[in-house]
Amino acid sequence: MLELFSYPFMQRALLSGILISLILGWLGTFIVSRKMSFIGDGIAHASLGGIALAVLVGIAPLPTALIFGILLACILFTIEQKTNIGTDSAIGIIFTSSLALGIMLISLHQGYQPELISYLFGNILAISTHDLVITLVISTIALIALSIWNNKLIFITFDKDGAYLSGISPARYDLALYILTALSIILSVKLVGVILVSALLITPSATAKLIAPSFAAFQKIAITLACMTTCIGLLMSYYLDLPSGAAIILTGSFIFTLTLLGKKMKMIYDKQS
């Protein structure tokens, strides 16, 4: 079994997967708490616009998609702040437009596009050293930012007015949360795929919420589950020759189902005894 760790592509996939899971698990606790699960899907689908543009023009897809993601997060934030459209509608409009742009650009590109297929479904062979370096740098920045801002983000999540009255500027942290979410979702697109990536943001937190006795435990469990899910999924992908995205997400869904059933059984047992 240990031989698989000697393959450079597997080392890159695992390291990249763990880094991404740390941020997505953490961010997921805020996204689930704010009932904004739709944002993950939206950003992931929208990133296809940036990726398709990069493939068509012949420039590096990941940096292009990251810049594209930051831009979309800023547009979403501006619409949310300046209009009465509402977050869900704003996400729906902006991100489907970007996805449509991506599909149009892809249709202009002649022939089979293996790179675009790996962006859609995830591929552990697709993580290059260059991608890993970008992931490492952005993950480190995101983890430092989350460590510093964690309490403020929790405060704003539960009570925006209270946070404002204690001297915090909630809008600034909302924007930071959107940008961090956009960056981490796009970083994980190569590993998990555009279609499935949002589940890695949501499922570990939704599972942790079922069993956590406190918010601190909620965050720790969500991060641990995200890392576990990614590692188990990647190993399954390698041994069973499955698409990495599907293997990771199904692992997460399996853990969620087991946890939910376990919780229900415990409740029945507690009632009877």
Next chain:
Amino acid sequence: MQKKISIKPYIEIKDVTHRYGTITVLDQISCTIEKGSLTAILGPNGSGKTTLVRAIMGLLTPDKGTITINGKNPKEMRTNIGYVPQQLQFDRTLPITVKEFLEVYTCTNTHHQHKDSTHILAEVGLTEHIHQKIGTLSGGQFQRALIARALLHKKDILILDEPSAAIDAEGEETLYQMIEKLNREHGITCILISHDITMVHRFADSVLCLNKEKICQGTPSDTITPDVLKKLYGSEMGMYHHHH
């Protein structure tokens, strides 16, 4: 204990008008609130009470008019204000404990010295619930947790929006006594939105009657009259008579 109320207006509201779309919710409101007073705002639903306190906190900028606190813009003074909202909109199934709910406030607030959260929880009678999840508290317990959080720092102003809405009669009495104690012993200027005329009569020293426009302001005995209540709540409430 004899309460000291400054003669100089602490909060000054001048000609404040605010609209939501075409609906006017505050119409040329002018009034003052003295430092160290316990002011109740009375008025029916939709009379602009919450809009006015949100403007006082700087959470909303009125379309017209000005509000100053100690001569300054409300936004500059916001860290001196403690706020107990009518309810907090968040998912009650989320796992956050009472202790975390308070600590997240002390960790983020760098403007004031923090009081000991266990001491404050004892003061509001929530010590045994410290490790309980917020979502599992009763309405009254949750309201007390919100007050505890507002008290973690020495605030000059405490604004409470219908604090007794989710509390039973016994809890309501305790709550009003607690507000009175904060006002009298700690000198905190309290602004209280309430529908409970009996409690307002007992505890407030100033009443602002609001129904989009200012109906009147003064002591409870002067303002809570059948005529004023009729203007505020309609004919049935106009028959109300307060017994001391």
